[in-house]
Amino acid sequence: MPDRPSILVPVRVLDGESIPEGAPELLATAHVVLLGYHVVPDQTATGQAKMQFEDRANNRLDRFESGLEDAGATVERRLVFTHDGQKTIDRISDRGDILAVLVPNGTGPPADVLVAVRGTAGVGRIVDVVAGLFRSTDVAVTLYHVRETNETDDDITTFLDGVRARLTGLGMDPSAIDTRIDPEQKRLAAIATAAEEYDALVMGESDPSLTTFVFGMPANQIADRFLGPVLVVQREASQSESS
Amino acid sequence: MGDQRFGVETGGENVVGEAPAEEPEIFTEEATVHDDETELERTIGLAGGLAIGIGTMIGAGIFVFPGLAASIAGPAAALSFAIGGVVALLVALPTSELATAMPRSGGGYYFVSRGMGAGYGAIVGLGLWLGLVFASAFYLVGLGHYASAVLAEVGIDLGFDPVTGVALLLGVVLTALSIGGTENTAKLQNGVVGILLTVLTVFLTYGVLDALGVFGSQGTPGVFFSQGTFPVLTTAALVFTSYLGFAQVATVAGEIQEPGRNLPRAMIGSVLVVTVFYVVTIFVATSAFGAARLGQFGETAMVEVARNFLGLPGAVAILVAGLLATFSSANASILSASRAVYALSRDALLPRRASEVNLRFGTPHVALLAAGGPILVLVATGRVELLAEVASFLHLVMYGLICVALLVIRRRNPDWYTPSYRIPAYPFLPVLGAGASFGLVAFMQPASIVVGTGILVLSYLWYRYYASEVSLRGAI
Numbered sequence: 001m002p003d004r005p006s007i008l009v010p011v012r013v014l015d016g017e018s019i020p021e022g023a024p025e026l027l028a029t030a031h032v033v034l035l036g037y038h039v040v041p042d043q044t045a046t047g048q049a050k051m052q053f054e055d056r057a058n059n060r061l062d063r064f065e066s067g068l069e070d071a072g073a074t075v076e077r078r079l080v081f082t083h084d085g086q087k088t089i090d091r092i093s094d095r096g097d098i099l100a101v102l103v104p105n106g107t108g109p110p111a112d113v114l115v116a117v118r119g120t121a122g123v124g125r126i127v128d129v130v131a132g133l134f135r136s137t138d139v140a141v142t143l144y145h146v147r148e149t150n151e152t153d154d155d156i157t158t159f160l161d162g163v164r165a166r167l168t169g170l171g172m173d174p175s176a177i178d179t180r181i182d183p184e185q186k187r188l189a190a191i192a193t194a195a196e197e198y199d200a201l202v203m204g205e206s207d208p209s210l211t212t213f214v215f216g217m218p219a220n221q222i223a224d225r226f227l228g229p230v231l232v233v234q235r236e237a238s239q240s241e242s243s
Numbered sequence: 244m245g246d247q248r249f250g251v252e253t254g255g256e257n258v259v260g261e262a263p264a265e266e267p268e269i270f271t272e273e274a275t276v277h278d279d280e281t282e283l284e285r286t287i288g289l290a291g292g293l294a295i296g297i298g299t300m301i302g303a304g305i306f307v308f309p310g311l312a313a314s315i316a317g318p319a320a321a322l323s324f325a326i327g328g329v330v331a332l333l334v335a336l337p338t339s340e341l342a343t344a345m346p347r348s349g350g351g352y353y354f355v356s357r358g359m360g361a362g363y364g365a366i367v368g369l370g371l372w373l374g375l376v377f378a379s380a381f382y383l384v385g386l387g388h389y390a391s392a393v394l395a396e397v398g399i400d401l402g403f404d405p406v407t408g409v410a411l412l413l414g415v416v417l418t419a420l421s422i423g424g425t426e427n428t429a430k431l432q433n434g435v436v437g438i439l440l441t442v443l444t445v446f447l448t449y450g451v452l453d454a455l456g457v458f459g460s461q462g463t464p465g466v467f468f469s470q471g472t473f474p475v476l477t478t479a480a481l482v483f484t485s486y487l488g489f490a491q492v493a494t495v496a497g498e499i500q501e502p503g504r505n506l507p508r509a510m511i512g513s514v515l516v517v518t519v520f521y522v523v524t525i526f527v528a529t530s531a532f533g534a535a536r537l538g539q540f541g542e543t544a545m546v547e548v549a550r551n552f553l554g555l556p557g558a559v560a561i562l563v564a565g566l567l568a569t570f571s572s573a574n575a576s577i578l579s580a581s582r583a584v585y586a587l588s589r590d591a592l593l594p595r596r597a598s599e600v601n602l603r604f605g606t607p608h609v610a611l612l613a614a615g616g617p618i619l620v621l622v623a624t625g626r627v628e629l630l631a632e633v634a635s636f637l638h639l640v641m642y643g644l645i646c647v648a649l650l651v652i653r654r655r656n657p658d659w660y661t662p663s664y665r666i667p668a669y670p671f672l673p674v675l676g677a678g679a680s681f682g683l684v685a686f687m688q689p690a691s692i693v694v695g696t697g698i699l700v701l702s703y704l705w706y707r708y709y710a711s712e713v714s715l716r717g718a719i
Contacts, residue, residue: 044600081283084284
């Protein structure tokens with residue numbers, strides 16, 4: 001049995017962002033690293049913003065923290081004043097123990113979760129996140145794969161069966177795991193479309209930088225069309241350092 | 244460099260009952276950590292640090308001073324700039340050591356107040372703020388000269404000398420932009436500095452080749468010490484304003500990534516880069532025209548040098564470069580002045596309100612106005628040389644005291660003092676740095692010395708009145 005998966009939840013704490021509805025339920029069995037950050041313009045010293053806004057930010061984080069804890073999560077929190085929000089999220093998510101990052105879109109309590117899987121690389125961490133979050137819940141997960149060039153049906157079946165076996169090996173109920181395979185097409189667009197039928201999306205980090213993924217172009221594709229929360233599973237620390 | 248624990252304890256209250264803000268506990272390479280898990284992200288890399296240093300400095304030395312300096316010192320003005328560079332380097336090394344031990348915003352003020360106590364801190368801090376105000380005013384007047392030269396170039400005659408008016412207008416625009424602008428000014432600054440260095444490298448390379456006779460006509464070098472040797476030193480004191488930027492890197496020390504590595508490189512590197520550019524510029528300029536004629540062209544002499552080499556396109560390139568350079572120098576100085584006000588206010592040496600952040604723009608409007616307001620008053624005087632010298636005076640006093648602070652702290656050797664960069668040739672180097680800084684002051688015009696000393700005295704009186712109970716010195 002793995003420990004609680006560590007999930008980073010970045011919140012732009014003073015600009016009206018908050019923990020969306022449904023997220024505490026989604027993360028009920030996680031160890032949440034709650035990152036409140038506030039982006040200040042270059043003209044302003046970060047310490048200057050801290051002097052003025054620290055109390056207000058902490059009040060908001062207190063509320064978020066108790067909301068997450070009430071749902072069952074353990075919470076570790078950080079408050080960062082920064083000129084560059086992406087750099088801050090990168091730094092915290094790169095510290096090694098973070099398995100996934102939540103893009104905090106709203107949702108109801110999750111019942112069906114789409115899990116996009118591509119190949120064996122990195123799938124171990126996706127499995128850890130999914131099993132860690134959902135094995136003791138009623139959530140149904142759907143393993144989703146978009147066919148790639150030169151892949152045979154056998155390849156895909158073998159791969160997805162392997163993932164399913166690892167999930168059940170970690171305590172997931174086999175009946176809670178479904179699979180879905182779509183024909184070859186643009187992968188990100190396909191994920192975004194498929195996710196519309198689900199309450200939340202789990203997917204791997206595929207770009208070198210997590211943040212271009214979360215907040216850059218592919219994220220727009222996903223977030224514009226899929227308004228639920230997205231859990232972006234981090235690649236291994238050693239992998240991301242060598243890239 | 245691993246994580247660095249920090250042990251400065253501040254205390255006391257000022258006259259209205261404000262205490263200095265808490266000191267941070269740990270410096271890491273990427274953040275400053277206060278207790279209860281609040282962090283300040285470090286976001287400026289080596290390139291950004293160099294851009295602050297070079298961007299602040301290069302405007303004055305190349306685009307304002309060559310004509311003035313050559314008229315006073317002759318071709319030996321190149322030596323004046325070299326002397327300025329050596330003095331700057333003598334201070335940049337100790338500043339680097341202190342900055343790696345205390346990578347917090349406030350720069351020289353912070354080191355002196357933690358090393359030597361609140362009294363010296365107040366003198367240096369208020370002096371730094373006003374020194375930057377004088378420097379900004381000086382850059383703005385330079386900018387006014389370039390804008391006027393542009394008007395003259397396109398044939399617009401306003402019927403009066405527009406320098407001061409343009410400078411005032413741009414001062415208002417700049418302050419307003421700093422308060423209301425939320426675009427990424429740091430990236431803009433990096434780009435401007437990159438463009439400047441490219442333009443200057445092309446121009447100076449051509450100029451050097453020309454001066455050496457590659458293009459057929461030998462330059463007109465004249466006698467090196469045409470005005471004697473003494474004016475070389477007074478000119479060094481005057482043009483020292485061209486070397487104020489490296490310490491601005493230290494005013495944002497709290498925001499520099501991997502401070503142990505990047506702070507020394509940015510400060511020392513920017514001094515070396517601009518020194519080379521300055522010396523070559525003076526060599527090229529005096530070779531092209533001879534010092535006397537160059538002096539007649541005044542603040543925009545470089546435009547005429549470029550016209551001489553490359554015709555109208557050259558003149559236009561240098562005009563544009565001059566506008567960019569003086570604008571970026573003025574902008575960087577206003578922002579640094581605002582950081583200085585914040586550092587003082589954080590330590591209760593100025594009212595806490597002075598570091599208030601605007602809720603709409605997220606910018607420190609009070610501190611920026613505390614910089615922009617006095618700048619306009621000074622610009623209105625239009626006295627380039629006085630502004631430059633007072634700015635240099637106030638900075639040189641700070642530089643001297645930075646060297647003294649290093650000596651004091653190294654002698655006391657407190658537990659928390661663990662710089663990752665240590666200067667060579669201790670204690671000779673800081674002693675020499677302090678001596679050179681204070682010594683250069685002696686070569687300034689009497690008026691500048693009087694104004695500068697007056698500001699120091701008023702700063703000390705303010706401290707006695709407002710914050711004599713505040714203690715800032717690091718524990719032993």
